[in-house]
Amino acid sequence: MAFTNCYAARGVSSDGKHEMTIDEFKQWLKRFDLNNDGLISEEDLREAVRVNGGWFSGRKSRLGIRSADKNGNGFIEESEINHLVEFAQKYLGVRIIA
16 A cells, blocks of 8 residues: 555554554645645645545545535645544544554
């Protein structure tokens, strides 16, 4: 899986998901901020899905933005990344650990 090329996760759980803390997840996700504006756009999230071998990256990235974008501006800000955790665990092969 391409995930390990982007971030050295703590380990892989028995179901194949890469384990990381929420802070590690935030750092990993920032690698996809293509224009370095501090916001995760639909395009940025699409690339994260694609890099992790996910299918239907466009559809999944739209779903991720809708699920995490609480202020409705079309981007995921630092304060909204916690809302993206459920999406990441389902579509990005990540397990967030304490």
